[in-house]
Amino acid sequence: MSLKRPEHPSFFSSGTQRIEEAGIVLAGFPYDCTASFRAGARFGPRERRVYPGDGLEDFSFYFGEDLEDATFYDAGDMDPVYGDPLPVIDSYRQAAAELITAGLDSRRLQAAGLDSRRLQAEREQAGGLDPRRLQAEARRLLAIGGEHLITYPLLLAARQVYGEFTLLHLDAHADLAVVNHVGSRVAHGTVMNLCLEAGLEKLVQYGIRSGNRQEYEMRINDPRIIPAGSLEEFVDSVETGERVYLTVDVDFFDPAFVPGTGTPEAGGAGFDDFISVRRGLRKRQVQMVGADIVELAPELDASGNSTVFAGKVLRELLLTMHVLGIV
Numbered sequence: 249m250s251l252k253r254p255e256h257p258s259f260f261s262s263g264t265q266r267i268e269e270a271g272i273v274l275a276g277f278p279y280d281c282t283a284s285f286r287a288g289a290r291f292g293p294r295e296r297r298v299y300p301g302d303g304l305e306d307f308s309f310y311f312g313e314d315l316e317d318a319t320f321y322d323a324g325d326m327d328p329v330y331g332d333p334l335p336v337i338d339s340y341r342q343a344a345a346e347l348i349t350a351g352l353d354s355r356r357l358q359a360a361g362l363d364s365r366r367l368q369a370e371r372e373q374a375g376g377l378d379p380r381r382l383q384a385e386a387r388r389l390l391a392i393g394g395e396h397l398i399t400y401p402l403l404l405a406a407r408q409v410y411g412e413f414t415l416l417h418l419d420a421h422a423d424l425a426v427v428n429h430v431g432s433r434v435a436h437g438t439v440m441n442l443c444l445e446a447g448l449e450k451l452v453q454y455g456i457r458s459g460n461r462q463e464y465e466m467r468i469n470d471p472r473i474i475p476a477g478s479l480e481e482f483v484d485s486v487e488t489g490e491r492v493y494l495t496v497d498v499d500f501f502d503p504a505f506v507p508g509t510g511t512p513e514a515g516g517a518g519f520d521d522f523i524s525v526r527r528g529l530r531k532r533q534v535q536m537v538g539a540d541i542v543e544l545a546p547e548l549d550a551s552g553n554s555t556v557f558a559g560k561v562l563r564e565l566l567l568t569m570h571v572l573g574i575v
């Protein structure tokens with residue numbers, strides 16, 4: 249599977265020309281074939297790219313930060329893929345790992361078990377390699393979905409380099425189902441369950457307002473899951489300096505604001521709530537190992553407002569990763 253350089257303008261007007269110079273890499277992962285209601289997230293990255301003229305500033309007026317100060321590289325979008333999710337998970341994991349480690353010395357990556365021929369789900373112990381140095385040199389991925397299943401392979405890739413971290417999950421849906429409505433183990437509604445099965449030790453969920461009984465009880469009984477019921481609980485659940493991956497399903501937001509998504513759920517957050525999340529992460533000085541924004545289905549919102557909204561979330565995510573790096 250290959251990455252395509254963007255035919256359309258980049259996600260943002262700034263950015264570096266070479267991946268080796270970048271601390272952060274952006275890429276689109278447009279898979280959407282396990283969507284339980286309405287598909288269309290495959291068009292999220294592409295549509296976001298044709299909206300650079302939407303008046304979105306590189307400057308964040310909320311925090312006085314500028315994308316021009318961030319070193320990021322837009323790697324383009326993955327080729328469209330359809331059907332069976334299992335080979336997609338494998339190829340997305342491999343592609344993500346290659347983006348994270350691009351330009352790093354291949355012998356050192358091999359010593360760490362990180363070269364593309366030997367990618368494994370579990371992070372291998374580094375033979376003679378200082379993991380902290382590898383982490384300091386590696387870059388961090390900001391991914392644009394695609395459906396939420398893509399978070400699973402991206403999390404596996406990030407773990408290979410960064411080790412254990414907490415998953416911060418903003419969503420309307422718990423995504424903790426053991427199997428989806430047609431009995432499939434691997435789907436966008438089972439993605440958090442898959443991440444836990446793969447060894448995730450701490451999952452903080454915020455905004456959740458939909459799921460089945462099994463998911464509801466799992467959130468109560470599973471000690472790995474912290475179900476934050478308020479912004480305060482969300483921030484309190486995060487330790488100072490903690491390593492985190494932030495995944496944002498756009499249906500976290502009220503469909504009044506973001507109707508362009510496959511499984512809208514009445515109620516939910518506004519943009520200012522997301523800014524409050526950002527403020528909380530800054531307060532905690534977390535280390536962002538990666539992030540994604542998923543489930544934008546642009547064709548379900550003829551006004552285009554959902555795409556513009558998601559672009560602003562993407563800018564703030566990128567700036568969050570810029571100011572809250574690995575230390």
Ligand SMILES: [Mn+2]
Pocket residue numbers: 419420421497499500511543
């Ligand atoms: Mn969702």
